[in-house]
Amino acid sequence: MNSSTVTLNNPIAGQRTTIIQDIKSLVKFIVLIANVLPVIAGFWLALHFTNTSLTEHLGTFLLTIGGSGLVIAGALILNNWYDVDIDTVMERTKQRPTVTGNFSLRAVLIMGIAASVLGFILLLFTSISAVIYALIGWITYVFFYTMWTKRRYTWNTIIGSVSGAVTPLIGWAAIDASFHIVPFALFLLLFIWQMPHTYAIAIKKNDEYKAAKVAMLPAVRGFKVTKVHMVIYIALLFPIPFLLSSLGTTFMVIASILNAAWLALAIRGFYMKDNYKWANWNFLYSVNYMTILFLLMIFVTLPIFYN
Incomplete structure (x- = not known):
C-alpha cells in the first residue's frame, strides 16, 4: 500500500488523516514555504548583483534551497515537539500529529534533529556564511523563541522575527559573502x-x-x-x-x-x-x-x- 494513502485514527477529533497530511502539519508546510521564498529571493538577487547566472550556480541553488528548507523544517518540527501542551489547548493546532498521537514525541524529536543536521550539512557545501546565518535563525527560533520567551514575554515576537528575517541572508551568502x-x-x-x-x-x-x-x-x-x-x-x-x-x-x-x-x-x-x-x-x-x-x-x- 502506498504510504501516502495510509490513514491514521485521530483520538481527539475522531477524524482520519494521511501520513502526508500529518507530515505537512508537522513541518507547518505553509510557514515552511513562506520562509523558503525569501531564501530564493536572496539567492536570485545575489546572482543579479554579482552578474552571474543561475545556470552557473544551479548545484549551489539546489543545495541552498534543500539545506535551508531542511533547517527550517527541523526548527518547525522541534517547535511542534516542545509546544505539544499548548497545541493541545489551541483549537487550530489540535490536528497536529504530536497532539493526536499519530507520531510519538520521541519520533518527532528525532525527526527535528535529523532534518536540522542534514540541512546544515547541505549548506556546508555552499558557504560558511550561509551556515552561520542558518544557525543564527535556528538557535533563535528553537531556543530563544520557542523554549524561552514565547510563554513568558510579550516581546517573544521580536525574538521570533529575527529567525525569519535571516532567510534572505542565507540565500545571498550562498553566492556572495561580502556586505x-x-x-x-x-x-x-x-x-x-x-x-x-x-x-x-x-x-x-x-x-x-x-x-x-x-x-x-x-x-x-x-x-x-x-x-x-x-x-x-x-x-x-x-x-x-x-x-x-x-x-x-x-x-x-x-x-x-x-x-x-x-x-x-x-x-x-x-x-x-x-x-x-x-x-x-x-x-x-x-x-x-x-x-x-x-x-x-x-x-x-x-x-x-x-x-
Whole structure:
C-alpha cells in the first residue's frame, strides 16, 4: 500500500488523516514555504548583483534551497515537539500529529534533529556564511523563541522575527559573502513585517492564546496597545523601498503604495468595532504583501526587464 494513502485514527477529533497530511502539519508546510521564498529571493538577487547566472550556480541553488528548507523544517518540527501542551489547548493546532498521537514525541524529536543536521550539512557545501546565518535563525527560533520567551514575554515576537528575517541572508551568502545594502534591507523588511503580521494572528486567535497562557501582546496588554504597535511597525516599513532603490523605480513605487495601503488599513482598526474581522484583513494583506514584494524583486531583475 502506498504510504501516502495510509490513514491514521485521530483520538481527539475522531477524524482520519494521511501520513502526508500529518507530515505537512508537522513541518507547518505553509510557514515552511513562506520562509523558503525569501531564501530564493536572496539567492536570485545575489546572482543579479554579482552578474552571474543561475545556470552557473544551479548545484549551489539546489543545495541552498534543500539545506535551508531542511533547517527550517527541523526548527518547525522541534517547535511542534516542545509546544505539544499548548497545541493541545489551541483549537487550530489540535490536528497536529504530536497532539493526536499519530507520531510519538520521541519520533518527532528525532525527526527535528535529523532534518536540522542534514540541512546544515547541505549548506556546508555552499558557504560558511550561509551556515552561520542558518544557525543564527535556528538557535533563535528553537531556543530563544520557542523554549524561552514565547510563554513568558510579550516581546517573544521580536525574538521570533529575527529567525525569519535571516532567510534572505542565507540565500545571498550562498553566492556572495561580502556586505551589500540589499540583503541588509531584506533583513529589515522581514524583521519589521513579521511584527504586524504576527500581531494580526494574535488578535485573531486571542482567546486561544489566553487559554494556552501564551504571552502574546493582545492577550496581555489588550487590542488597543497592539493596534498602536502595528501602526508603528508598518510606518517603519516606509524607508525600506528607498534602501532597495537599486531594484528600480517600479519596485520602489509599488512597494511604497503597498506600505501606504497597509498603514491605512491598520489605522482603520481604531474605528472598527469588529476587531477579529479587522485582524483577519490585516493578516491576509500581510501575506499577500510579502508574496507580492518578493516575487516583484525577482520580476524586476529578470534580464528582459532590468535596464
